[in-house]
Amino acid sequence: MSNPIGDPGHGHSPAAWAAVIIMLVAVSIGTLFFFLDVPAMVWASAVLxxxxxxxxWILSKAGYGVNGPKYAPKEH
Structure with a gap:
């Protein structure tokens, strides 16, 4: 579907990628440590x-978000 106003970005930015990768790693190791019954590491992964x-959020405010000055959108 085409958006007449323009593409809102949908998170295709360095800030979004960094956040998602860090959170994906946190959930993965949290699941592993939950399975291995290591509560301290489960909480550490929640902190991560x-x-x-x-x-x-910090990268977005630093200009690496979708509408930031340091972000250059790529054509698909």
């Missing part, structure tokens, strides 16, 4: 999940 969110 929040860190991923914060890193994405």
């Amino acid at each position: 999940l929040v860190v991923g969110l914060i890193v994405g």
Whole structure:
């Protein structure tokens, strides 16, 4: 579907990629440590999940978000 206003970005930016990769790693290791019954590491992975969110927000504010000045959209 075409958007007459323009593409809103949908998170195809360095900030979004960094946040998603960090959070994906956090969920993966959290699941592993939950299975291995290591509660301290499960909580550490929960903290890493929040860190991923914060890193994405910081990178977005630094200009690496969808509408940031340091982001150059690529043609598909």
